[in-house]
Amino acid sequence: MTTNKSVLSWVDEMKALVTPDTVLWIDGSEQQLETLRKEAIQTGEMIKLNDEKLPGCLLHRTAENDVARVENRTFICSRKEEDAGPTNHWMDPQQCYKMLYDIARGSYKGRTMYVIPFSMGPVGSPFAKIGVEVTDSIYVVLNMSIMTRVGNKIWDVLGDSNDWVRGLHCKCNVDPEKRYICQFPEDNTIISVNSAYGGNVLLGKKCFALRIASYQGKTEGWMAEHMLILGIQNPKGEIKYVTAAFPSACGKTNLAMLIPPEGYKKKGYKIFTVGDDIAWMRIGPDGRLWAINPENGFFGVAPGTNAKSNPNALASTKKNTIFTNVALNLDDNTVWWEGLDKNPPENAVDWKGNPWNGKTSSEKGAHPNSRFTAPAQNCPCISPEFDKGAGVPISAIIFGGRRAQTTPLVYQSRDWNNGVFVGSIMASETTAAATGAVGVIRRDPMAMLPFCGYNMGDYFNHWIEMGQKLGDKAPKIFNVNWFRLDKDGHFQWPGFGDNLRVLDWILDRCDNKADAVETPIGYVPKPEDINLEGIEDEVSQDTLKEILTIDKTQWQKEAQGIEEFYKKFGSKLPKELAAELDGLKARLQ
Ligand code: GTP
Ligand code: MN
Numbered sequence: 001m002t003t004n005k006s007v008l009s010w011v012d013e014m015k016a017l018v019t020p021d022t023v024l025w026i027d028g029s030e031q032q033l034e035t036l037r038k039e040a041i042q043t044g045e046m047i048k049l050n051d052e053k054l055p056g057c058l059l060h061r062t063a064e065n066d067v068a069r070v071e072n073r074t075f076i077c078s079r080k081e082e083d084a085g086p087t088n089h090w091m092d093p094q095q096c097y098k099m100l101y102d103i104a105r106g107s108y109k110g111r112t113m114y115v116i117p118f119s120m121g122p123v124g125s126p127f128a129k130i131g132v133e134v135t136d137s138i139y140v141v142l143n144m145s146i147m148t149r150v151g152n153k154i155w156d157v158l159g160d161s162n163d164w165v166r167g168l169h170c171k172c173n174v175d176p177e178k179r180y181i182c183q184f185p186e187d188n189t190i191i192s193v194n195s196a197y198g199g200n201v202l203l204g205k206k207c208f209a210l211r212i213a214s215y216q217g218k219t220e221g222w223m224a225e226h227m228l229i230l231g232i233q234n235p236k237g238e239i240k241y242v243t244a245a246f247p248s249a250c251g252k253t254n255l256a257m258l259i260p261p262e263g264y265k266k267k268g269y270k271i272f273t274v275g276d277d278i279a280w281m282r283i284g285p286d287g288r289l290w291a292i293n294p295e296n297g298f299f300g301v302a303p304g305t306n307a308k309s310n311p312n313a314l315a316s317t318k319k320n321t322i323f324t325n326v327a328l329n330l331d332d333n334t335v336w337w338e339g340l341d342k343n344p345p346e347n348a349v350d351w352k353g354n355p356w357n358g359k360t361s362s363e364k365g366a367h368p369n370s371r372f373t374a375p376a377q378n379c380p381c382i383s384p385e386f387d388k389g390a391g392v393p394i395s396a397i398i399f400g401g402r403r404a405q406t407t408p409l410v411y412q413s414r415d416w417n418n419g420v421f422v423g424s425i426m427a428s429e430t431t432a433a434a435t436g437a438v439g440v441i442r443r444d445p446m447a448m449l450p451f452c453g454y455n456m457g458d459y460f461n462h463w464i465e466m467g468q469k470l471g472d473k474a475p476k477i478f479n480v481n482w483f484r485l486d487k488d489g490h491f492q493w494p495g496f497g498d499n500l501r502v503l504d505w506i507l508d509r510c511d512n513k514a515d516a517v518e519t520p521i522g523y524v525p526k527p528e529d530i531n532l533e534g535i536e537d538e539v540s541q542d543t544l545k546e547i548l549t550i551d552k553t554q555w556q557k558e559a560q561g562i563e564e565f566y567k568k569f570g571s572k573l574p575k576e577l578a579a580e581l582d583g584l585k586a587r588l589q
């Protein structure tokens with residue numbers, strides 16, 4: 001336990017508020033965790049799975065109305081409404097504290113309060129930040145112990161410092177009408193009530209590592225981004241690192257763990273996963289941009305994960321993993337989800353806890369947003385740098401979304417400010433119909449729409465300023481789109497492992513080794529510079545040319561959409577981005 005006065009007095013304050021019977025300080029020991037697992041198994045909160053096939057693995061089901069993040073109940077509580085900006089829900093902090101305290105008051109009665117000290121980032125790393133989460137849920141304790149670095153070692157690093165994030169979680173009675181996920185960036189505080197679902201209650205993840213940290217990054221001169229971090233080793237043994245921001249469900253976890261195509265494997269290419277969801281980036285002593293993954297595990301979507309789509313993710317879930325809202329196979333006490341294999345269990349229990357026959361039932365066995373919480377160290381391709389505090393130097397930053405049309409397979413921005421523009425106009429479509437009808441476009445700048453903890457206009461400006469500091473050492477900025485559809489609604493690019501072919505061009509561009517064609521939106525590869533060896537049958541030269549084409553009429557329409565979107569930000573829109581839009585419009589004339 002700690003002697004830190006700010007921690008002790010806050011924990012006392014929380015204790016007086018929620019009035020638990022007992023307080024348990026999480027020390028990070030395996031022994032304490034095992035006691036908690038046993039207790040959760042005994043009360044039925046968790047189900048122990050097959051010890052031979054899934055050693056150390058547990059299953060948990062949440063309430064049926066509590067299965068996902070809730071953006072409409074997520075608030076940024078800055079003192080001034082303007083500081084939350086046009087893309088966030090805002091509440092006055094004093095009013096919000098009062099409302100939340102009224103909900104939380106007495107809510108731990110008869111139960112235990114767990115105090116979890118945790119580090120986002122390797123303990124003691126110059127990138128890392130400390131948090132303390134108070135919760136009444138063992139599920140939260142066990143998940144936090146996978147997703148973050150937890151225990152007494154945190155107190156040693158924290159010392160007497162007051163620089164730590166406070167997180168209060170109260171399960172209450174999981175009433176969706178009183179569910180609130182509130183961030184107070186100016187107070188380093190998070191309060192989450194009436195939920196017991198991962199994304200809402202593992203406060204280290206989206207609440208801290210993105211919403212609070214993005215605000216800290218702005219004030220302290222660094223960046224917290226919704227990005228994977230990937231190392232690519234070439235046959236000479238050189239490793240280059242890239243980060244990539246795609247909106248949720250657009251393939252970060254897939255790209256972060258990709259399996260190189262056969263031809264690349266033979267040549268000696270290797271992939272190393274540093275992170276699959278969040279990157280914290282700082283300018284290093286060498287003036288370059290360096291990144292760490294602040295997390296210690298993967299909180300991945302289960303459905304669709306299988307031995308073909310993402311074998312590395314699947315392998316990561318084979319031990320010491322917590323499954324949330326998947327189906328339970330009663331025959332061998334293992335788990336199943338849609339898309340795992342073509343052999344659903346007949347004698348099973350669905351995510352709601354009802355008897356379920358996967359062969360005959362029309363209901364889903366697993367919830368579409370069911371998840372696995374897996375230790376990063378389980379991943380076969382985890383980077384040797386993952387646990388080191390120094391981070392990895394970033395050569396390229398990649399933005400991307402799901403666009404049936406308009407956006408080419410890949411393009412490079414003209415320079416940093418143009419790259420910030422490219423990130424700011426990121427958009428994703430709801431899946432287009434088979435007829436090729438264009439889906440509804442949702443703008444999701446830098447994939448941070450649900451996660452930016454302050455005014456997004458100021459966030460754009462922070463990006464511009466980071467570029468000024470980085471100067472000619474700044475990573476090059478690219479945009480990719482794996483999701484172009486043909487007239488019949490088929491994907492034109494095979495994606496997944498074959499995305500390495502695009503990364504290959506991107507890294508060659510960073511080394512000035514590949515040529516490009518200048519277009520109004522940026523630099524596009526010459527078709528002959530994308531290596532199609534081994535997939536010539538799947539992707540014809542004509543298809544490749546088509547998905548690298550910029551259609552001026554579509555882009556003129558796109559420019560109108562951007563102009564409309566930019567109006568939201570009023571005077572907060574950086575003049576640099578307004579100039580970029582003007583430049584694009586002029587080049588499209
Ligand atoms: P969060 O973890 O929620 O932030 O999302 P994520 O970005 O990690 O998304 P995830 O990797 O879970 O997204 C998976 C979805 O994207 C699945 O439907 C995949 O089939 C699809 N996907 C991933 N990569 C590709 C690709 O290269 N091509 C195509 N066509 N689909 C892909
Ligand atoms: Mn993911």
Ligand code: MN
Pocket residue numbers: 226248277
């Ligand atoms: Mn995410």
